[in-house]
Amino acid sequence: MLIGVIAGLVGLSFGIFGVLAFRVSEQQRKLVDVEFDEPALPPGAAEVLAVVGRAFVVVDAIDGVVRASPAAYAYGLVRGHTVVHEQLLDMTARVRRDGVILEKQYELPRGPLGQGTIIVQVRAAMLGEEYILLLADDRTEITRTEEIRNDFVANVSHELKTPVGAISLLAEALEASADDEEAVRRFAKRMHKESARLAALVQDIIELSRLQGANVAQQGHPVDVNAVIAEAVDRSQLPAESKNIQIVVGGHVDARVYGDQDLLVTALRNLIDNAIRYSPENTRVGVGVRAKEGLISISVTDQGEGLSLRTRSGCLSASTGWTLRAPGRPGGPGWGSASSSMLFPTMAAK
Known part of the structure; x- marks a missing residue:
């Protein structure tokens, strides 16, 4: 009889302990769920970002990275959960303060050890009431091609001035020396040479213009x-x-x-x-x-x-x-x- 009572008390103790342990476990699980709950973007934002076609970074109120595309990591804009460049953090601060949409172009280092630079066009705007969205477009190739083209046009203009100016001066000399047969032949020979040079330059430009459309x-x-x-x-x-x-x-x-x-x-x-x-x-x-x-x-x-x-x-x-x-x-x-x-x-x- 005594043994049965003792066994009952022991069983009851184990039951009570099990119930208490289960309740503590449930409370801890709820705390963990609350602590690590993934931030929720405004409805439809994730779907739009998935097809936007640009590198994007979404930051919260303390500039922590909530979402970032693979391209944002490839461009060197984000490392881990941190926005790397101060210029981008300045943009988010201003957008958060003034509620405006900003768009700027930056030349930023691509890596931490100076492994080249990247030219990006960045647009920053509020995303809902809590987040800020950064959209980045790689403009490196376009910008450098434009610089090459500008240099090219400047050089072509300089090269064309020489034969055009020479032909103009030679024409004036021919007009002034109409009675001097030897001078006329000499100036005509020079004009022929400069016109051939001008024709060659024009032909080069015509051939190079094929690059514009194909x-x-x-x-x-x-x-x-x-x-x-x-x-x-x-x-x-x-x-x-x-x-x-x-x-x-x-x-x-x-x-x-x-x-x-x-x-x-x-x-x-x-x-x-x-x-x-x-x-x-x-x-x-x-x-x-x-x-x-x-x-x-x-x-x-x-x-x-x-x-x-x-x-x-x-x-x-x-x-x-x-x-x-x-x-x-x-x-x-x-x-x-x-x-x-x-x-x-x-x-x-x-």
Whole structure:
């Protein structure tokens, strides 16, 4: 009898302890659920962000990252749950304070160790009453292409002024020397030379304008690089002979590249012409070609004064995959470099 009572009390104790433990566990689970409950965006916001097509970051009232797209991490805008750049935090602070929509363009470091920069167009606005949305669009390629195009137009304008101005002066000289047969022949010869130079520049512009409306890489075909070099050198023989400059070609490749042969010839000829124009008489201009690790490298060298390291580093900055040494001259990169930097990045040829 006594043993039964004791056993009953022990069982009752275990039952009470189990009930208490269950209730404590439930209370802790509720606390955990409340503590780690995922922030809720306004209705429909997540669906819209999923198809917006831009990098996005959603931050809360203390600038903690609530949601961020993979592109935002790839651009280096977010690391973990933190917005990296002070410029973006300044935008969120102003939007939160003034309730306005801001849009700015920034050039930001892509990584923590200075691994290049990225140019982004950022738009910041309130998302509901609690959150702020940052939309970022990568404008790096567009901005740099625009800079190249502006440089290109400036160089073309400069190159066109020379023959146009010369023809105008020669026409005035012809009019003033109408009775001098020898002067007329001399001025007419000079006019013919300048008009030929102007025609060549105009033809180059016409060929380069094809880049504006077509993707050369998609419309290209296999091109023999050796044939491109041979044709470019042949077109440059006359100005070379006038200065007694020898054009020497070195190397040979069997592989072909994918691109537009006419445009490649035009770009390479411009570089060779630059090398000839700014080289002393009785010197040599070298054109070299080699293939390595699936890439074909073309180099143009001369015996001119050369460019400073700072100026040389800016030449053809958009031309990836080409080994091109800028021709030596006291100025900076001109028509040859500008036209080549427009041509090379548009093709699959390397």
